[in-house]
Each structure stands twice: as C-alpha cells, then as structure tokens.
Amino acid sequence: MPEDLAFEAVDLSRTASSSELIYDALRDAIVSGRLAEGQVLRQDSIARMFNVSRIPVREALGRLEAHGLAASARYKGMVVASMSPDEISEIFEFRAVLEPVVVERAVPRMSAADLSRAQRACDAFAAGTDAARWGELNRDFHWSLYSHSGMPYHLSVVRNAMDRVERYVRSQLKLTSGMERARTDHQAIMDACARRDAAAAAELTRQHILNAGTTLVAFIDLQKTTTGSAGVGPGRSNYVGASR
Amino acid sequence: MPEDLAFEAVDLSRTASSSELIYDALRDAIVSGRLAEGQVLRQDSIARMFNVSRIPVREALGRLEAHGLAASARYKGMVVASMSPDEISEIFEFRAVLEPVVVERAVPRMSAADLSRAQRACDAFAAGTDAARWGELNRDFHWSLYSHSGMPYHLSVVRNAMDRVERYVRSQLKLTSGMERARTDHQAIMDACARRDAAAAAELTRQHILNAGTTLVAFIDLQKTTTGSAGVGPGRSNYVGASR
DNA sequence: AGGCCCGCCGTTGGATCCAATATCCAATAT
DNA sequence: ATATTGGATATTGGATCCAACGGCGGGCCT
Numbered sequence: 001m002p003e004d005l006a007f008e009a010v011d012l013s014r015t016a017s018s019s020e021l022i023y024d025a026l027r028d029a030i031v032s033g034r035l036a037e038g039q040v041l042r043q044d045s046i047a048r049m050f051n052v053s054r055i056p057v058r059e060a061l062g063r064l065e066a067h068g069l070a071a072s073a074r075y076k077g078m079v080v081a082s083m084s085p086d087e088i089s090e091i092f093e094f095r096a097v098l099e100p101v102v103v104e105r106a107v108p109r110m111s112a113a114d115l116s117r118a119q120r121a122c123d124a125f126a127a128g129t130d131a132a133r134w135g136e137l138n139r140d141f142h143w144s145l146y147s148h149s150g151m152p153y154h155l156s157v158v159r160n161a162m163d164r165v166e167r168y169v170r171s172q173l174k175l176t177s178g179m180e181r182a183r184t185d186h187q188a189i190m191d192a193c194a195r196r197d198a199a200a201a202a203e204l205t206r207q208h209i210l211n212a213g214t215t216l217v218a219f220i221d222l223q224k225t226t227t228g229s230a231g232v233g234p235g236r237s238n239y240v241g242a243s244r
Numbered sequence: 245m246p247e248d249l250a251f252e253a254v255d256l257s258r259t260a261s262s263s264e265l266i267y268d269a270l271r272d273a274i275v276s277g278r279l280a281e282g283q284v285l286r287q288d289s290i291a292r293m294f295n296v297s298r299i300p301v302r303e304a305l306g307r308l309e310a311h312g313l314a315a316s317a318r319y320k321g322m323v324v325a326s327m328s329p330d331e332i333s334e335i336f337e338f339r340a341v342l343e344p345v346v347v348e349r350a351v352p353r354m355s356a357a358d359l360s361r362a363q364r365a366c367d368a369f370a371a372g373t374d375a376a377r378w379g380e381l382n383r384d385f386h387w388s389l390y391s392h393s394g395m396p397y398h399l400s401v402v403r404n405a406m407d408r409v410e411r412y413v414r415s416q417l418k419l420t421s422g423m424e425r426a427r428t429d430h431q432a433i434m435d436a437c438a439r440r441d442a443a444a445a446a447e448l449t450r451q452h453i454l455n456a457g458t459t460l461v462a463f464i465d466l467q468k469t470t471t472g473s474a475g476v477g478p479g480r481s482n483y484v485g486a487s488r
Numbered sequence: 489a490g491g492c493c494c495g496c497c498g499t500t501g502g503a504t505c506c507a508a509t510a511t512c513c514a515a516t517a518t
Numbered sequence: 519a520t521a522t523t524g525g526a527t528a529t530t531g532g533a534t535c536c537a538a539c540g541g542c543g544g545g546c547c548t
Contacts, residue, residue, distance in 0.1 A: 013317045013510090017531065019306075043500070053533045055299075058501085059306050062263075066310035068400075074261055075500050075539045090397045097345050153334045156312075157401060261501065287530070297503045302531085319509045319530050 019056035022046070023063045030069045030080050032135070033167040037082040041070060067160055083164065085217050085224075091165045092213025098158055099146065099209060100202035103189070106149035107198035115194055118144040122190045126183045134179065135170040141186055145193060145201075172216035181211065263300035266290070267307045274313050274324050276379070277411040281326040285314060311404060327408065329461050329468075335409045336457025342402055343390065343453060344446035347433070350393035351442035359438055362388040366434045370427045378423065379414040385430055389437060389445075416460035425455065 016024070026046070029035045041061060043054040050057070061078050064070040072078040083091075110118070121144040125137040139162060146155060172178050185208040192201035260268070270290070273279045285305060287298040294301070305322050308314040316322040327335075354362070365388040369381040383406060390399060416422050429452040436445035 013320060015318065017318055019531085044498095054500090055532055055534095059303060059531095062303050062306050063310045066307045072500095074259065076541095077499065087397065090395055093395075094398055094401070097341065101341050151334055151337075153331065153405075154338055157338070161397075263501085286528095288528090298530090299502055299504095303501095316530095321510095321529070 017056070018050070018052055019059040019063075022050055022052070022056055022060035025050075026060055026064055027067070027069060027163070030064070031163045031166045033170060035080050037080045037167070039080045041078045041080065043077075068164060081164075083168070085220050088165055088168055088220070089213060089217045091161055092209055092216070095158065095161050095165075096206050096209040096213070098154060098161070099142070100206040102146045102149045102151060102154050102158060103193070103205050104198045104202040105151060106145055106147070107193050107196060107201050109148045109150060110145075110193065114144075114148055118193065119190055122186050125186060131174060134173045135166055138169065138173065138182065139166065145189070168216055168220070169212065172212055172219060175215065175219060178212075178215065181215075182208075185211070261300070262294070262296050263303040263307075266294055266296070266300055266304035269294075270304055270308055271311070271313060271407070274308070275407045275410045277414060279324050281324045281411070283324045285322045285324065287321075312408060325408075327412070329464050332409055332412055332464070333457060333461045335405050336453055336460070339402065339405050339409075340450050340453040340457070342398060342405070343386070344450040346390045346393045346395060346398050346402060347437070347449050348442045348446040349395060350389055350391075351437050351440060351445050353392045353394060354389075354437065358388075358392055362437065363434055366430050369430060375418060378417045379410055382413065382417065382426065383410065389433070389449075412460055412464070413456065416456055416463060419459065419463055422456075422459065425459075426452075429455070 026035075026041070035041075043057045043061070046060075047054045047057045061070060061072070065072055065078065069081055070078045071081045118141070121137070121141040125134070125141045128134055128137045142162075146158065149155065173182060185204065189201055189204045189208065192198075192204055270279075270285070279285075287301045287305070290304075291298045291301045305314060305316070309316055309322065313325055314322045315325045362385070365381070365385040369378070369385045372378055372381045386406075390402065393399065417426060429448065433445055433448045433452065436442075436448055
C-alpha cells in the first residue's frame with residue numbers, strides 16, 4: 001500500500017463527535033464569559049441550537065461538570081459554575097505554585113524560534129487595544145512559554161485552572177493599572193526566559209500570578225461592598241469540586 | 245415545621261443518579277487495579293451488570309475519560325487508560341510539587357484530635373498485613389494529613405493525580421524495601437506534623453513522593469527489560485490528557 | 489382573607505430504537 | 519498461496535419516546 005498518497009490524510013477515528021463539538025463550544029462560551037455565571041443551561045434549547053437531540057448535549061454537560069465549569073442538581077438542571085472570592089483566590093494560589101515549575105522546565109527547552117514566537121505573543125498582548133481580546137492574548141502569551149515544558153499532565157491541569165478563572169482575569173485586566181502591570185510583568189518574564197534564567201522566570205511568574213490574584217480578589221470584594229451583590233462579581237459558596 | 249426530626253435528613257437533590265453510581269464503581273475498579281489497564285469497557289456488558297440501559301453507562305464512561313482514567317476512539321469503544329513510565333514519572337513530579345504545599349497549609353490547622361486520627365491512620369498503614377489494602381491505607385494516611393488544609397481545589401486536583409497512579413503505587417509498595425521505606429517516611433512526616441513543623445513536614449512529603457516515584461519507575465523499567473513487555477508494567481504512549 | 493393542598497406543566501433522567509462504523513471472515517482474483 | 523474485497527455481525531453514537539421529579543398556580547378549607 002502506498003504510504004504516501006497525493007492527498008493529506010487525517011485520522012478519522014480521532015475526529016470529534018458532536019458531543020465533543022458541543023462541549024468545546026460550551027466550554028469556550030463559559031471561559032470567555034459570554035455565558036454569565038449562574039446562567040441556566042437548558043438541554044432542550046442547546047440541542048435546538050446545534051440541531052441535535054438532547055443526548056449529545058447531556059454528555060457535553062456532564063463533561064463540563066466534570067471539569068468544574070458547570071454545576072447541577074438532580075432534576076433541576078445545570079448552571080454555569082460560580083466561584084466565590086475564596087475559591088478564586090485558591091485557584092490563583094494554585095497557579096502560583098504550578099506555573100513557575102512549568103516555566104522553569106520550559107526555559108532550557110525553548111529554541112530561538114520558540115523565544116521569538118513568545119516575544120511576538122508578548123508584544124501582541126502589550127499592543128492589544130480590544131479589551132475583549134485581552135484575556136485571550138494574555139493566555140496565549142503564558143501558553144507560549146509553558147507549551148515547551150514537555151510536561152503534558154502539568155499543562156492539562158494548568159489549562160483547567162486557567163479555564164476556571166479566565167472570566168475573572170478579564171475583569172482584573174480592565175482595572176486601571178491591571179493592564180499596565182501585566183505588560184511590564186510579561187516583558188520581565190520574557191526577558192528572563194530570553195537570557196535563559198529559568199529560576200528568575202519562575203519567580204517572576206509566581207509574583208505575577210500572586211499579584212494578579214490579590215488585585216482581582218480585592219477588586220471583587222470592593223465591588224461587593226459598594227454595589228451590594230448586583231455587580232458582575234461572583235456569588236458566594238457555589239463551589240463544585242472537579243471530581244465527584 | 246419542626247427543624248429537628250427524629251431521623252437524619254439528607255438533601256435528596258444531591259443524591260447520586262445511576263450514572264454517578266456507575267462512575268464511582270468504575271472509577272474504584274480502575275483505581276484499585278481490579279480492572280487491568282487496556283481492558284475494554286463494553287457499554288452493553290456494563291449496562292447489564294448494573295441492570296440499566298446504556299445511557300447512564302455512556303455518561304459514566306464520558307466522565308471517566310474526562311478524568312483521564314479511560315481512553316476512547318470513536319466507534320471503537322473505551323479502554324482503561326494506560327500510562328507510560330514517562331507519564332507515571334510526571335505524575336509523581338506533579339504530586340511532589342503540590343502535596344507539600346497542601347501539608348504545609350494543613351499542619352497549623354490540625355487539632356490534637358486530627359493529629360491523633362492521622363497517627364492512627366499512620367499506624368494502620370504500618371500494621372497492614374494484607375498487601376491488597378496497602379494502597380488504600382497509604383492513601384488514607386496521606387489524606388488524613390491533607391484534608392485539613394482548607395484548600396478544596398488543591399485537594400480535588402491531588403485526588404485526581406493520586407487516582408491515576410494508585411494502581412502503580414500498589415506494586416511499588418510490594419517491592420522488598422518499598423513498604424519498609426514508606427513506614428519510616430510516614431512516621432517522619434507524622435512526627436513533623438505533631439511538633440507543628442510545617443516546613444519539615446512539607447519537605448519530608450516532597451522527598452517521600454519523589455523517592456516513591458523514582459523507585460517505582462526504576463522497577464517498571466527493570467521489569468520491562470527483563471520480561472519483555474509481558475509483565476503488568478504499563479504500555480507506552482497511550483497518554484490521554486485530562487482536558488479535551 | 490390567608491394558608492395549605494393538589495394537580496398541571498416544564499424539565500431532567502432513563503429506556504428503547506435506529507443509523508453509522510468497526511471488526512471479522514469468507515469468497516475471489518491475481 | 520496471498521492479498522483484496524464484499525458482506526455479516528457486533529458495537530458505538532444519536533434520535534425518539536416514556537417516567538420521575540420540581541415548580542407554580544388555582545382551588546379549597548379554615
């Protein structure tokens with residue numbers, strides 16, 4: 001059999017089923033904040049949107065719940081997960097532990113091309129004018145550093161932690177000094193990577209994340225005390241663990 | 245309405261649906277090693293075992309896949325996930341980063357009663373004679389230290405990491421010196437907690453996990469080179485990420 | 489008039505049925 | 519004889535249908 005045909009072949013057994021496509025779409029909508037927290041997710045309406053029956057929708061919702069992006073009660077339906085300030089704070093602590101480890105491993109493995117790609121991501125973030133894309137660009141930059149770590153499991157866990165707080169990071173960046181601070185932090189991390197100082201890159205990453213977390217939580221608490229609970233700030237005590 | 249009735253009330257809206265029960269049962273079977281890695285999971289046969297249709301089984305399998313305990317290919321069915329030595333090694337590295345953080349936080353929060361409970365778990369592990377329960381007792385001990393950390397998200401992540409390697413830890417404990425070493429490690433960690441030396445407890449935990457990991461991976465590699473790939477050692481390169 | 493109960497309706501959880509795909513095996517051509 | 523092909527069977531993915539449950543509002547009793 002000719003192993004090299006004239007056309008590009010794809011492994012069809014790994015193509016996505018509809019439930020996976022639905023999961024991806026819902027995940028993206030939640031992570032990006034287009035679906036507000038607490039929003040109820042009706043199987044029927046989602047099914048109609050995708051022109052499928054409720055079965056693949058249910059499987060997608062199940063996976064969302066497994067990843068902690070939605071919460072359900074039997075026979076009552078599913079809602080987009082909310083996070084209390086305490087929970088958000090914990091996620092940032094968590095990221096501040098893990099991500100430095102990942103960068104530190106990645107730095108010596110980055111090629112010159114990788115570094116320039118990361119610098120481009122850094123520049124793209126710094127130059128970003130559309131506030132709606134800041135979260136995405138922020139994530140792209142961090143990921144451009146982490147992806148060379150050769151630690152797939154660490155990456156999958158970091159990705160999930162990022163997913164849970166991405167919505168809130170967006171609002172943190174919108175703070176007056178949030179974007180400014182992020183720009184300088186990012187460039188400092190980038191520079192440490194460029195001069196192959198893995199330990200410095202790790203420490204800077206840790207500080208960067210911790211700072212973003214405390215700033216964000218302070219902002220949320222402030223918002224809560226000033227506007228009551230009417231703002232976009234998250235509700236309290238709806239934590240749903242990732243497993244079970 | 246009387247708030248205190250003569251019987252214990254439970255929140256029925258949080259009781260498990262059949263798909264959750266099936267998920268728990270399958271997870272337990274995989275984690276404990278009763279289901280060998282690579283074992284195919286037929287929806288039909290599982291459905292018959294639980295006397296249900298294939299629908300809840302499929303949802304349970306979907307969750308298993310989301311947690312990385314099973315892997316699937318479209319129309320081909322699902323198999324119990326296998327881990328390569330590299331993947332196992334990475335999980336131990338991961339645990340060696342996270343678990344020290346969790347113990348360190350837990351130590352100052354443990355009451356005298358918590359400490360004595362932990363010591364009992366430690367003793368139970370040390371006294372365990374049934375090799376089949378070593379894994380479970382090992383886990384109980386670690387968990388008795390971690391559960392007071394007040395870090396639910398960290399705990400859920402640690403739990404998932406433990407789930408993935410539990411089967412292999414079992415075989416590591418069965419090594420001639422594995423159990424011996426674990427006993428002394430555990431007591432050292434326990435002592436550090438008892439004298440409220442959080443930093444020492446953290447460092448001892450880190451060493452303990454790293455040592456267990458390297459011992460285990462060395463054992464697997466040895467097994468692979470001596471017996472070909474016929475042993476219980478895991479196959480290579482079947483990694484399926486936790487997310488997506 | 490006010491509180492309680494009961495039945496209707498929307499939604500979810502599960503069962504059954506159908507379509508799409510993989511696997512296995514026999515038939516066939518080279 | 520071997521490789522290829524076509525079909526039979528097993529298994530998964532999805533659609534449709536039914537039952538169980540929560541929520542809500544109207545009627546009823548006090």
